[in-house]
Amino acid sequence: MIYAELAGGLGNQMFIYAFARALGLRCGEPVTLLDRQDWRDGAPAHTVCALDALNLAPEVNILAQPGFAKQHLKRQNTAKALMIKYEQRQGLMARDWNGWERRCAPLLNRLGVHFATDGYTPVHRGTARDFLAWGYFQSEAYFADFAPTIRQELRAKQPPAGEWADKIRAAAWPVALHLRRGDYCKPENEILQVCTPAYYARAAAAVAAAHPDATVFVFSDDVDWAREHLDIAGLPAVFMPRGDAVGDMNLMALCRGFILSNSTYSWWAQYLAAPGRETWAPDRWYAHTKRSALYQPDWQLIKTD
Numbered sequence: 001m002i003y004a005e006l007a008g009g010l011g012n013q014m015f016i017y018a019f020a021r022a023l024g025l026r027c028g029e030p031v032t033l034l035d036r037q038d039w040r041d042g043a044p045a046h047t048v049c050a051l052d053a054l055n056l057a058p059e060v061n062i063l064a065q066p067g068f069a070k071q072h073l074k075r076q077n078t079a080k081a082l083m084i085k086y087e088q089r090q091g092l093m094a095r096d097w098n099g100w101e102r103r104c105a106p107l108l109n110r111l112g113v114h115f116a117t118d119g120y121t122p123v124h125r126g127t128a129r130d131f132l133a134w135g136y137f138q139s140e141a142y143f144a145d146f147a148p149t150i151r152q153e154l155r156a157k158q159p160p161a162g163e164w165a166d167k168i169r170a171a172a173w174p175v176a177l178h179l180r181r182g183d184y185c186k187p188e189n190e191i192l193q194v195c196t197p198a199y200y201a202r203a204a205a206a207v208a209a210a211h212p213d214a215t216v217f218v219f220s221d222d223v224d225w226a227r228e229h230l231d232i233a234g235l236p237a238v239f240m241p242r243g244d245a246v247g248d249m250n251l252m253a254l255c256r257g258f259i260l261s262n263s264t265y266s267w268w269a270q271y272l273a274a275p276g277r278e279t280w281a282p283d284r285w286y287a288h289t290k291r292s293a294l295y296q297p298d299w300q301l302i303k304t305d
Helices: 010-027 068-072 074-089 098-111 144-153 163-170 197-210 223-229 245-252 264-271
Strands: 002-005 031-034 060-063 113-116 131-135 173-179 214-220 237-239 257-259 278-282 300-302
Touching: 002 010, 002 068, 010 031, 010 060, 010 131, 010 144, 010 245, 010 264, 068 074, 074 098, 074 113, 074 131, 098 113, 163 245, 173 197, 173 245, 173 264, 197 214, 197 257, 197 278, 197 300, 214 223, 214 245, 223 237, 245 264, 257 264
Parallel strands: 002 031, 002 131, 031 060, 113 131, 173 214, 173 257, 214 237, 257 278, 278 300
Antiparallel strands: none
């Protein structure tokens, strides 16, 4: 059995699902996601499973039993806990530490653990009866061989409908602009930069130059701030009322163009869009030199401040 512990919000949980599901398909094994609702704050914060509205495979089980790994996967859970403690004590959160996790991976995989919080770390199932995955797995490389399946299963059960969906469909060239502030503004998340108005102005100008008929649909957790501070390069702009996470992602995925924030949420919106989409993204994902494995080869990178 392959187990993976859910962490973070919708975007992070979708990456965890994609990793575990692809590994299960690759190995011909069932998958159980552990819904850790005992993590209420800090990093990783995870208070609710956000996947229920998605078209998940029925053979993927979600288990809301906080102590499951500690009780039933003792060896794997101990190894995971030691890795977490080491990385916290070494202050690795503010550095590129993917090389360290890659070096640890062969031993951990033999023990029945894959620990990959940063970048892309190849996984080898090994011979352990049960396998526990811990991390964010933020790279398409983890599931590229099953990309059509992952896209299908991570779309919403209900297709987008209603007034806002109709407005997006009616636009000549709809662009989803995602601005994330909220938790990114908290001191404990200082390594997560908030993309600036200057970044969005440059991205909007690039969109306007390529597609003068574009309409920008702004999605944000702080719509009032976005309305006051964003320069959309003279393009028509629609500031979307905030809805639920899956519903808003569903609407974003209707668009043909995407101006991303440095967020897995907008990453998935552009990934689930129809073929032929164009994406503009910040050239730096973090507030320092830490690199990300999220970038895709067809993205157009825009300078951040």
